[in-house]
Amino acid sequence: VDGTERRDIIFTNDSNEPFWSELRSRHLSPLIMFETKNTTALDSSHFNQMASYLGDRIGTLGFIVTRNSVGKPQQKKAYSIYNDSNPRKMILVLSNPDLLNMLDMKCSGKNPMRHLQKLYRAFLTGVQ
Numbered sequence: 001v002d003g004t005e006r007r008d009i010i011f012t013n014d015s016n017e018p019f020w021s022e023l024r025s026r027h028l029s030p031l032i033m034f035e036t037k038n039t040t041a042l043d044s045s046h047f048n049q050m051a052s053y054l055g056d057r058i059g060t061l062g063f064i065v066t067r068n069s070v071g072k073p074q075q076k077k078a079y080s081i082y083n084d085s086n087p088r089k090m091i092l093v094l095s096n097p098d099l100l101n102m103l104d105m106k107c108s109g110k111n112p113m114r115h116l117q118k119l120y121r122a123f124l125t126g127v128q
Contacts, residue, residue: 007035007053007058008036009034009035009036011031011032014030023120029060029061030059031057032063033050033063036064037066038066040067042070047064047081048081050062054089060087060088061089064091065099066094068095070093070095075126078093078123079123079126082127092119092123098115098119
């Protein structure tokens with residue numbers, strides 16, 4: 001309304017953990033944004049919306065949180081945004097299975113950040 005942009009969740013990225021420090025440095029991300037989508041499937045408009053929010057003020061890394069895992073077309077859209085943006089904007093998707101895995105890790109005394117690292121590395125490997 002009237003040009004107002006509303007983001008769902010924004011966290012400050014002031015962790016001393018090496019992974020979060022790397023994200024802060026590499027993606028100029030003093031903040032980490034999460035967009036939540038309660039939908040059966042993501043489409044290009046969801047990725048375009050997230051990409052429009054990323055930039056100088058927030059940083060170039062964001063997460064879309066959704067119920068279902070994404071397929072190849074959605075992953076290709078995320079890769080396309082990464083490859084076609086300058087600076088490069090990275091959009092990672094967290095689905096219910098990812099969140100459940102992270103909760104299980106936390107409950108068993110493991111660090112759920114490791115799952116995010118895995119998703120991050122998979123994106124960097126896949127985008128090539």
